[in-house]
Amino acid sequence: MKAGPIIELLRANCPSFSNRVVGAAEFNEAFVNETALPVPHAFVITGFSAGEAAQTAGIVTQALRDEASVVLCVDNTADDNGYAGADEVQDLMEEIWPVLIGWVPATGYGGLQFEGGSLLDATRARLWYVADFYDSMTQQNAAMSEEAAAA
Numbered sequence: 119m120k121a122g123p124i125i126e127l128l129r130a131n132c133p134s135f136s137n138r139v140v141g142a143a144e145f146n147e148a149f150v151n152e153t154a155l156p157v158p159h160a161f162v163i164t165g166f167s168a169g170e171a172a173q174t175a176g177i178v179t180q181a182l183r184d185e186a187s188v189v190l191c192v193d194n195t196a197d198d199n200g201y202a203g204a205d206e207v208q209d210l211m212e213e214i215w216p217v218l219i220g221w222v223p224a225t226g227y228g229g230l231q232f233e234g235g236s237l238l239d240a241t242r243a244r245l246w247y248v249a250d251f252y253d254s255m256t257q258q259n260a261a262m263s264e265e266a267a268a269a
Contacts, residue, residue: 119184119223119253121164128160128188131217134210135160145189152191152244158210161189178259184223185252186230188214189238194245203245211235211249218251226255 121141128139138159145161148154166185190210196202220229230253238246 119164119167119186121162121186123223124162124164124186124188124218127217127221128162128214132160132210132213134158134213148191149239149246152241155191157244158190158192158206160191160210163187163189176260180257181254182257183252183254184227185233185250188218188249188251190247190249192245192247194240194243200240200245203240207245207247214249223253226257227253228255229253 125139125141128135129137132139135158136156138156140159140161142161142163144155145163148159148161164184164186166187168183168185170181170183190207192203192206192210194200194203215232218230219232222229230251233250233252235247235249238248240246
């Protein structure tokens, strides 16, 4: 699954981020130097894929699963207990869910689904939350002998 279309979709439809949705390249710097970027901001990280056991009867049929994570970073300084940060995560997820759930990333997919979310980290300055989404597709190819594949 490609990160670019998800980033563009969130930028266009989630106004709370004020266009601060980026890819994985900026994640490490922001996580280490957590006040480097204004909040809230989000990172889209893709590249997680899995396949189920293939069924073969002249045609190889395999179910594939692609995953994408949206990592949120919000301000955690508003109160001593972090309630405001947790509430902001909930508000952001309520913006994200209608945008991503059911969205079809490419031909052959069935529609993105929310798998779950969890706290990634919390400091006095920032609260980090990761929301995981996935989509599935089935790929079919004619089975080939080793000799045919080498030709």
